[in-house]
Amino acid sequence: MSSTDSGTQTKSSGRLASLDGLRGLAALVVVMHHTMLMDADFPGTPGAVDVQTGTPLWWMSYTPLKLATAGWESVIVFFVLSGLVVTLPVVKRAGFDWIAYYPRRVMRLMIPVMGAVLVAAAFVVAIPQRSTQPSGTWLTDSSTPNFTWEYVIKAWDLVGGNGHIDNPLWSLRWEILFSLALPVFVILAISLRKWWAAGLAAAVVLTWLGVRGGSGALSYFPAFFVGAVLAVRLDAVRVFAGHVNRFAVRHLIWLGITAGASMLLIAPWLFGPGSSTELTPGLRALAPLAAAGLVVAGIGWKPFGGLLASRPFAFAGRISFSLYLVHVPILIFSAYLFAGQPMFVAALVGIPLAILVAVGFTWLVEARSHQWARAVGAWASARYATAFRAPEPATSGEVRTGDQDDAGSTGRREAATVAQRSRAS
Template sequence: MKRYEEIDSLRGLAALTVLLSHFMAVFDINSNNTYAMGYLQNWYKYSPIHILWAGHEAVLLFFILSGFVLTLPFMGNHSFSYRGYLVKRFFRIYIACIVSVFVALALKGLLDQNDRMVDSAWMNTMWDEDFSISTIINHFLLIGAYSGEISPVIWSLVYEMRISIIFPIIVYFVLKYDWKKVLLFALLLSAFCCILSAMFSNNTFNNLLLTGHYTSIFIVGSLLAKHHLFIIDKTRAIKRLQKYLLLITGVLIYTCNWLIDPDSILHNILMVDWTATLGASIFIILSVSSPTLSKLLKSKTPSFFGKISYSLYLYHLTILMFFIKYDTGLPIALTLLLTFIVSVLVATVSYQFVEIPSMKAGKTIANRLKEKLSISKSA
């Protein structure tokens, strides 16, 4: 199957969005609900401009992209090895993740107690206490219980790993059944899980329910992959003005979370996540269908951030926390600039010396397993 470079660039832009969301979270005004108040910041905070730092929406885009990319190989005629698939997925996600946890632990160990405070109450309390053994173990058990004290961004990778384990089963049903039935199932699964999650306060149970909810988001990506050639043909046939209108519609839907009052009954996980999913789907469709957007996404800078996107996602908050807690004495604006530069450098090193070797190792082991299976069958 064809590899879409635009998809990698979209992932890079999403990673930058998450980074900016944590930069904005340094200032409490961006974390608290000020919708009904006369704050000057509301003009950008509750507007489509929020797309630039819509972190949660960016993670949903990650999930859709994963569903899209993981489905494409299943549409070929080559044989499938579940063990090989798991090995490659493990080496793609787990190794780089665990290395980033070690780095976070090392940076935390370099810190002395300090009194530097920022506006964000959340960031002021992070890394304040020593990590317990159970907390460290939970970070290493990527599909198990997760608390987030060491590296909060790993929360999404817990769902990514869980869903990856069952994804071949998901793809089987996506490819077998009509898209309307599959999409209806995804919506019902999401609604069922979210409603139950709202009814119970057990964190472990809610965590499992949210796995079902995010599985539905993966299904959307899988459906897009299944019908991507048809969608590309149809989208390319529409006029340029219609594409611009579609892009604007995508931005408005994607940022719907920030256009309505957070205290409104409409502001719930189903509304927020599914509008963002629809908007993200439009971005994906346009990225692979519009020659102009495709050329832009395949240019040097977006491609670069696409390559380092995973490591950038893993490291940026750890580096931000270190520079805040270490107290460099720099103004917060320069601290954020320093964090961005160091995060990009660290992500580049991680991509070259951790991600690439891990992916190669996973592919090599998967191929050996496939060869052994072929030999045993022939014998």
């Protein structure tokens, strides 16, 4: 997940400001997800056993309350949002500058990632991480008892490295690969503009194949594609929202869409701990469509969009990328700092500390990465234009008469006048 280059533009225009709040909400859910994973008995934790029906952990995992800790599902929301906001400038802006885009996008992602890895390393070395939980639990597997500087280098390598010291970096690999392959996603989304339903159906099938077969590319790339389709069809989404908002029962319709998308997002959990191994991949394959439903509701339903654009969610949206990057090492640090205490003690310290660090990280690193990325993108575009600028017509050896110069000047003035009229029309 990332706070994209176009996110600031869409927010400043007010047209998609609610989606920043949706990103912030998803980031908070991921924080809660990793907080609960520190409990070795929490369902979904590696090695956890089935919990007894009716216990607090059961209610938090197999009812709609799961929305508060749906970490994997929230990452799918991030991917759909990235597909939308990264694709949108390409399809809405004539003459999109691809030369500026690539260095800008890579720097926009990599500078915060490199900074977050250093933050993670600082928290890893701050306290010994020797887990007392059994081998195979999330806390044990995510701890780094024997830290060396090689962990930093491996974490910086998003494509082929190992982000062990900062767990959320696994998703940044797919963000960077999607960003590099953006032209392919744009072309596919535009080609399927009229057949968007078939494109979404194909995304579901590919996601199912990916989840069923353990393929990361097929599990996650379709979510970015769904976001790209939303970008291409954004005007149609607004037209659909306008139609719905003409009904007297529009709020009930939107409530049904929002609630239905939310339940579809966590559908595998609602079937309980004994759900079929064949059913779970099929339901997970629908997660990108569920995320798209929440995006549509955020755009079209004013009360929901207004809630997402409110100050608390807007604040969460501003720090969402930084919070996503830094929170896991801080939570693990808190777990070891309060080893032997109930888990909620570590949570009460770790969550506020993660938010505080994320605020500082947003100001110190992420905001500057925006500035540096724009500067590098502009520099690359200018260098490319200079290197491949068409040569001026040779004038050596030519003898121009006054009439020829006047004719040339007149022709240029006429051409300029025609161009101005053309732009005006």
